[in-house]
Amino acid sequence: MKKANSYLLHKGMIDGESYLIIATMKSDNAKTGDMIQICILLEDTDPVAGVLSGLDAQTICQGCPFASGEGCYVNVGQSPLSIWKAYHRGNVPYLRVKDYPAMFAGRKVRFGSYGNPTLIPLRIVQRIASICDGFTGYFHNWKELGKAKARKWNRFFMASTETTDSLLLAKKWGLRVFHASPIKPNGLLECVADSHGIECKDCLLCEGGKNAKDIWINPHGSKKAKAVKAATK
Secondary structure, eight states: OOOOSEEEEEEEEETTEEEEEEEESOOOOTTTOSOEEEEEEESSSOHHHHHHHTHHHHTTTTTOTTTTTSSOOOOTTTHHHHHHHHHHTTOOOBOOGGGHHHHHTTOOEEEEEESOGGGSOHHHHHHHHHHSSOEEEEESTHHHHOHHHHHHHTTTSEEEEOSHHHHHHHHHTTOOEEEEOSSOOTTOEEOHHHHTOOOHHHHOTTOTTSSSOOEEEOOOSTTHHHHHHHHTO
């Protein structure tokens, strides 16, 4: 098949809104390294408008206190908007499951570069995870999913927490967590991208099901002040 920069993996619905699962094959992200980046985007609302209206928090970013411009490090006006526009120009072809090995084999994958990766059908996550050379992922909607479903997804993705209360609840549920807060809790390992400059593709500790420590990161990005405020409420 003809190679493209990005591929559509799935279209779904959440709260009456159509969303897209899109895999971008190349990345110059200095923190993650060149991993395949899988994002979740609203189909009919561009990412910038979604943040400004708060629709992101109601749908693809459900459960995240940093959504709607309240601390998220993702600059939606850059890569997410570019991908969304490429899709609407017809430049994001659908990738059939039978073609996954040709695209994902030998690569590292970042599930949910934007949006909750739990919106990706589990069969697709399982298939990609079985083919690729390693992956990372984080989901904020674990409370909305409930304990049983959250534990199922935690086999693949880290449960995102920010406050002490959310961290304690996630641990009570038996979840492995990725904690974003200006205060480092005892027993958590600082993200090695921050502490040692190791790219995510070479670390992969944020593969949820690994038998490893929970991870802590200090909020970062242009909206760090808002993230710190949300994490210390």
